[in-house]
Every structure is written in C-alpha cells, then in structure tokens.
Amino acid sequence: MARRGGGFVGLLAVVWLGAGCGEPGGGPEPYAWRLPAGFPTPRVPADNPMTEAKVQLGRRLFYDVRLSRNGTQSCASCHEQARAFTDGRATPVGSTGQVHRRNSQGLANVAYATSLTWANPALTSLESQVLVPLFGKEPVELGFGDREQELVERLRSDAALASEFQRAFPDAAEPVSVATLMRALAAFQRTLISGSSAYDRFAYGNDAEAMTRQQKRGMELFFSERLECDHCHSGFNFQDATVHEATAEPILPFHNTGLYNEDGQGAYPAEDPGLIELTGRAEDMGRFRAPSLRNVAVTAPYMHDGGMATLSDVLEHYAAGGHARPRNGGEASPLQSGFVRGFTLTAQEKEDVLAFLEALTDTAFLTDPRFSDPFATPRRDDSL
Amino acid sequence: MRSVRRCAVRSLPFVMLGALGCGDEARMEVAIPFEARVGSEPFACGRTYSGVGTTGTTYEPMDFRVYLHDVRLVTEGGEEVRLDLTEDGRWQVQGTALLDFADKAGQCTQGTQATNLRIVGTAPEGRYTGLRFKLGVPETLNHLDVSTAPAPLNDASLYWSWRSGYLFTRIEGRTPGLPGGHVMHLGSTDCAPPPEGQTSGTAGCTHGNRPEVALDSLDLETGKVVLDLGALFAGSNLDANADVPNTSVGCMSQQADPDCAEVFARLGLPHREQATAPGAQTFIRAE
Numbered sequence: 001m002a003r004r005g006g007g008f009v010g011l012l013a014v015v016w017l018g019a020g021c022g023e024p025g026g027g028p029e030p031y032a033w034r035l036p037a038g039f040p041t042p043r044v045p046a047d048n049p050m051t052e053a054k055v056q057l058g059r060r061l062f063y064d065v066r067l068s069r070n071g072t073q074s075c076a077s078c079h080e081q082a083r084a085f086t087d088g089r090a091t092p093v094g095s096t097g098q099v100h101r102r103n104s105q106g107l108a109n110v111a112y113a114t115s116l117t118w119a120n121p122a123l124t125s126l127e128s129q130v131l132v133p134l135f136g137k138e139p140v141e142l143g144f145g146d147r148e149q150e151l152v153e154r155l156r157s158d159a160a161l162a163s164e165f166q167r168a169f170p171d172a173a174e175p176v177s178v179a180t181l182m183r184a185l186a187a188f189q190r191t192l193i194s195g196s197s198a199y200d201r202f203a204y205g206n207d208a209e210a211m212t213r214q215q216k217r218g219m220e221l222f223f224s225e226r227l228e229c230d231h232c233h234s235g236f237n238f239q240d241a242t243v244h245e246a247t248a249e250p251i252l253p254f255h256n257t258g259l260y261n262e263d264g265q266g267a268y269p270a271e272d273p274g275l276i277e278l279t280g281r282a283e284d285m286g287r288f289r290a291p292s293l294r295n296v297a298v299t300a301p302y303m304h305d306g307g308m309a310t311l312s313d314v315l316e317h318y319a320a321g322g323h324a325r326p327r328n329g330g331e332a333s334p335l336q337s338g339f340v341r342g343f344t345l346t347a348q349e350k351e352d353v354l355a356f357l358e359a360l361t362d363t364a365f366l367t368d369p370r371f372s373d374p375f376a377t378p379r380r381d382d383s384l
Numbered sequence: 385m386r387s388v389r390r391c392a393v394r395s396l397p398f399v400m401l402g403a404l405g406c407g408d409e410a411r412m413e414v415a416i417p418f419e420a421r422v423g424s425e426p427f428a429c430g431r432t433y434s435g436v437g438t439t440g441t442t443y444e445p446m447d448f449r450v451y452l453h454d455v456r457l458v459t460e461g462g463e464e465v466r467l468d469l470t471e472d473g474r475w476q477v478q479g480t481a482l483l484d485f486a487d488k489a490g491q492c493t494q495g496t497q498a499t500n501l502r503i504v505g506t507a508p509e510g511r512y513t514g515l516r517f518k519l520g521v522p523e524t525l526n527h528l529d530v531s532t533a534p535a536p537l538n539d540a541s542l543y544w545s546w547r548s549g550y551l552f553t554r555i556e557g558r559t560p561g562l563p564g565g566h567v568m569h570l571g572s573t574d575c576a577p578p579p580e581g582q583t584s585g586t587a588g589c590t591h592g593n594r595p596e597v598a599l600d601s602l603d604l605e606t607g608k609v610v611l612d613l614g615a616l617f618a619g620s621n622l623d624a625n626a627d628v629p630n631t632s633v634g635c636m637s638q639q640a641d642p643d644c645a646e647v648f649a650r651l652g653l654p655h656r657e658q659a660t661a662p663g664a665q666t667f668i669r670a671e
Binding site: 038039040202203206207208220223225226230231234235236237240242244246247248249251252253254283332333334335336337338341343344 | 474491493494495496497498529530531532535538539540541543544545546547548556562563564565566567573577581582583584629630632633634636638
C-alpha cells in the first residue's frame with residue numbers, strides 16, 4: 001500500500017509540473033491508454049477526444065445516484081464492477097421499480113462494440129447510448145425522461161461538480177449540460193478495458209503455462225468446427241461486432257440462436273422479438289447482438305432475457321442446436337443461424353469448455369481501482 | 385508507371401542496385417475487373433435467382449466475399465510474371481486481395497456496404513495473355529491475429545481462428561429448403577496445434593484448400609474475370625443439408641461433410657467424399 005501511495009504522489013507531482021509549465025496551446029492532458037498486448041486502439045469520436053479530466057469526471061458521474069431522478073440509482077446500480085459491470089439479475093429493475101425486459105449487459109471492452117444494447121443497429125456510439133438509461137421512458141431506468149433541465153440544474157447546483165465539468169470541458173460555452181454529461185460518461189466507459197485474463201497471458205503473453213491443461217482442452221473445443229462458438233464470439237474480444245481505430249467500415253451482425261420458436265415458424269415471444277422490432281424485416285425475428293465473452297463467468301444470468309442461470313445451461317442450449325428445438329419435435333427454427341446446429345459433448349468435454357470460459361475472467365479488471373466507486377468508503381471486512 | 389520512381393525511393397545502396405537492376409525495366413499498371421454472376425445473371429444482393437443447383441432452387445444471396453493471392457500474369461510464351469498488388473490500406477495487402485461482391489442490400493446484412501470488384505497492381509511492361517492466381521490467404525498470412533492484422537485481413541467475419549486462419553470464401557444464400565442459409569466457407573482444415581512453446585497459430589494444416597485458378601486467355605485491355613455461383617453449385621443440392629452429425633449447413637470445408645464433395649470438385653480440390661479425382665476448377669472463368 002505504501003508503494004501505491006508513493007506512486008500517487010509521484011503522479012501528482014507530474015500533474016503539478018504540467019500545470020505549472022502551462023505549455024501554451026497544450027490543451028488538456030490526453031488520456032493515456034494502457035492497452036493490453038494484442039488490443040487495438042479503440043475508436044474515439046472526433047468530437048469527444050479522450051482526456052484524463054473527462055475520464056475522471058465520467059467515473060464520478062457513473063457512480064452518482066443523482067443521475068436518477070429519485071436519487072436511488074446510478075449507472076453502477078445495474079453495472080457493478082465486481083460482476084464485470086452487470087447486475088446479477090435476470091433483468092434489471094429501474095429507479096422507479098419497473099422491471100426491464102432485457103438483461104443488463106457487461107461493459108468490459110464496450111469501447112470496441114460496433115453497436116450498443118442487445119439489438120439496435122442505429123445505436124453506435126457510447127455518447128448516444130447514455131441517453132437511453134437517462135431519459136428512456138419505456139422502460140424507465142434513471143427516470144429523467146422529459147426532465148433534462150431538472151437534471152442539468154441539479155448537477156450545476158453542486159459547485160465542486162460544476163468545476164470538475166469546467167476542467168473536463170474547458171472550451172464548452174456551458175460546461176454542465178447533457179452534451180458534456182454524455183461525453184464524460186462515454187469517455188469513462190471507453191477506459192473499461194479487460195485484457196489480463198489467464199487466456200491473455202497465454203495467447204498474447206505467450207505464457208504456455210498461464211492456462212491449465214483443462215482450460216487448454218476447453219479452448220480447443222471452443223475454437224472447433226464442432227462447437228462453432230468462435231463464429232460469433234470471435235477475435236480478441238470474443239465478439240464479432242467489434243470496431244476499433246483501424247476498422248474501415250464496422251460490421252453489424254445480429255443472430256438468431258434458436259432460443260425460442262413459439263409458432264414453429266421461428267417466432268420469438270411477442271414481448272421481445274429482437275432486431276425485427278427496429279427494422280421491420282421478417283428475417284430479423286429473434287436476432288440479437290452476440291455479447292463479448294470476456295469475464296463471462298461472472299456475468300450470470302445469460303441471454304438477452306436473462307433466461308439462463310448458468311454457463312452450463314447455455315452450453316446445453318447450443319449443444320441441443322437451440323433451446324427451442326426439442327419442443328418442436330427436434331426441428332430447428334427456420335430462422336436460426338446456420339452456426340447453431342447442435343453438437344455432442346461428453347461430460348468431461350463440457351467441464352473443459354466451462355474451464356476455458358473461466359480463463360476469460362480478468363480479476364485485475366474486476367478490482368481495478370481506476371474503475372471503482374470514487375464515493376466508496378473503505379470497505380468493512382465482512383469476514384470478521 | 386516507370387520503374388525509375390520505384391528505385392528512387394530506396395535507400396542509397398539500393399538505389400545503386402535498383403539502377404542496375406531495374407533502371408531500364410519499364411513497369412505498367414494493371415487493373416483487372418472481377419464480376420460475380422449466378423449463371424447468366426449478374427450477382428447482386430437483394431435479388432433472387434432461380435434454377436440454382438441440382439434441385440433448380442431459388443437462391444437469395446446473403447454474402448459473397450473471396451480472398452485471392454499469388455497473382456501472376458502469363459506471357460504469350462507461357463511464362464509467369466508476378467503481378468505486384470498495390471497496397472491500398474483497404475482491399476490489398478502483401479500480395480493478397482479481398483474481393484467483396486456483397487453490399488448491404490437484401491439479405492446481405494453481415495458484411496460491409498463497400499464492395500471491391502477489381503485487383504490493381506504493377507508488372508513489367510509486356511504483352512500478357514493470361515492470368516493465374518490462387519483463392520484464399522497464403523499460409524504465411526493465414527494465422528495472424530485478426531484484431532491487429534492490416535486490412536483486408538482485419539475482418540473478424542472472415543476469420544475462423546488463429547489455428548485455422550481465414551475464410552477464403554464466404555458465400556452464403558438462403559433457399560426454400562434452407563431458409564436459415566446455405567454456407568460455402570472455404571478455408572484450411574485439420575490444422576495441428578501450435579508448435580511447442582508457441583501459444584497461437586498452427587504447426588501446419590493437412591488440407592490447405594487454396595484452389596489454383598488458371599485463366600490462360602484473358603485480354604488485359606477488355607477482359608474480365610467472372611465468378612459464377614451457378615457453376616460453383618452446379619452439382620450441389622442447396623435445398624438440403626447432408627444428415628451427418630457435426631457438419632455445417634452447406635459446406636465449411638470439412639472432410640466429413642458430404643456437402644463439400646461437389647463444390648470442392650468445382651473448385652478443383654480433392655475431398656474425401658468424391659468418387660473421382662477432380663479436374664480443373666470451373667467456378668471462375670475469363671470473358
């Protein structure tokens with residue numbers, strides 16, 4: 001701890017020096033990515049460059065319950081760091097008690113996601129995504145729908161917070177606004193990068209011993225044509241819908257995994273039919289975005305509706321060639337992805353795959369103080 | 385384009401070498417158009433095609449992307465001369481090009497809006513009467529990390545894994561019999577684990593699956609290269625999937641998948657389920 005404290009002092013000194021020198025035209029201190037090996041630089045919108053001050057402000061706001069109208073919830077209420085920024089519920093409950101229909105998604109490596117939320121090809125920036133929980137009315141999340149001014153005035157009335165906005169947005173005519181709020185929250189979320197799991201040490205750190213023999217067997221199965229997992233959970237982020245700085249044109253893949261087939265024709269429950277809701281295209285029935293599998297072992301329950309409690313359940317769904325298949329006389333949904341066609345796994349092989357998925361858990365990320373609640377008081381030791 | 389410019393950018397010792405080696409060798413730029421068809425019809429996402437495959441089915445495209453490499457021009461005398469593909473930061477890198485015939489129309493929702501219908505490169509000035517290339521990504525580039533590889537090798541939707549490498553073709557379409565889509569993914573298979581002490585890549589693949597395409601009468605001024613899905617699927621039933629456990633709907637290059645036998649024959653590739661050894665490929669022709 002002493003060592004860490006010393007580091008902070010050192011950092012502070014550098015910051016002070018920077019401020020003292022006051023390089024003309026130097027602008028705010030840019031955010032220093034500390035990207036894991038093998039990770040590309042995230043794409044950052046031109047109108048929201050990453051700065052340290054903005055990231056710090058975003059972190060503070062992310063954990064601030066004043067962002068809900070009744071002061072009961074912050075972003076972190078449904079996105080807990082220890083759960084890779086999910087909430088452990090099948091579906092979340094908003095600040096006014098409304099139960100949502102879709103599972104809280106993790107935020108690890110969300111900077112690389114082509115589109116945000118479960119099935120929205122039009123929602124492609126974290127900045128615009130911020131508006132959904134803040135102002136959405138169906139469902140109500142944080143509850144400021146049609147009350148933007150109330151939110152802005154609330155934040156502005158806190159002088160200390162307003163001056164943080166001022167530091168983060170020195171050129172803004174109005175430092176505290178919805179525009180700056182969404183940019184700061186987006187900037188913080190872009191820093192939530194997870195890339196130091198056992199798998200990363202193995203694959204990118206070239207440490208052949210970083211994964212157990214069982215995890216390596218599971219990895220073989222994960223990447224095999226028999227299981228086909230990596231068709232949708234591909235690349236460094238185990239997610240096909242991935243974008244970064246060097247991506248010329250992002251792809252927007254959505255998949256029907258045969259989870260439901262209500263009418264034998266592939267229909268999903270009317271409550272949540274997936275992508276078709278926004279596109280109106282018949283073939284988009286039941287299509288959702290594949291999530292990243294990083295830290296997946298701590299993000300239960302699973303699927304867009306949180307309908308599966310464990311990763312074992314999820315594996316059984318894919319092994320069956322779609323959860324809905326047995327209930328339709330063994331027939332696959334006509335709309336489901338060709339990659340979901342079923343496979344057989346021995347009990348040992350299943351354990352191996354689960355062990356590999358555990359190797360994607362990045363404990364450093366789950367406890368990284370840079371991503372933690374800045375308002376938290378030192379934690380009581382519950383074991384005493 | 386003159387070779388002088390190419391030499392001039394080299395560092396000093398190489399300028400000397402260059403001056404000796406290529407000072408009097410003029411080069412020309414070559415652009416070769418590629419066209420996709422389904423039988424006699426031009427290929428386009430959003431269209432449907434009838435009379436495809438052994439059941440004469442209706443085929444609605446979902447994707448059509450193909451990598452190629454090892455591009456050579458052929459002289460009248462039959463000599464092969466390398467066509468150096470021009471690196472453009474998007475479609476061509478290190479002698480490998482991605483052809484992309486699929487925009488985002490119709491069922492083609494998985495790839496990019498942008499398309500690429502040609503290859504561009506330079507070769508020594510001369511008279512050429514043919515074109516040869518291989519489909520796929522060369523072994524030296526086939527086991528990169530897709531997330532950091534240069535374009536066009538950075539598309540995760542054209543990538544299986546470090547060990548297996550890239551999808552050399554991603555050709556997909558739906559039919560009345562296979563409404564979820566028939567896939568034709570060509571790529572290297574039966575790839576061994578990485579060598580000792582290495583955690584990614586492969587020690588080698590048993591089936592490289594890189595078809596050689598030899599178009600020995602192509603007019604570089606007026607000609608084009610035609611990829612015909614009608615010809616590729618001429619022996620395939622696109623309305624049904626062979627009932628073999630753990631094989632794909634369509635063909636993902638598995639030796640165990642009977643659906644691959646006919647389409648591999650059209651690509652000039654051997655396959656375990658073929659009755660006779662295949663002849664030359666018939667998928668691609670010059671016009």
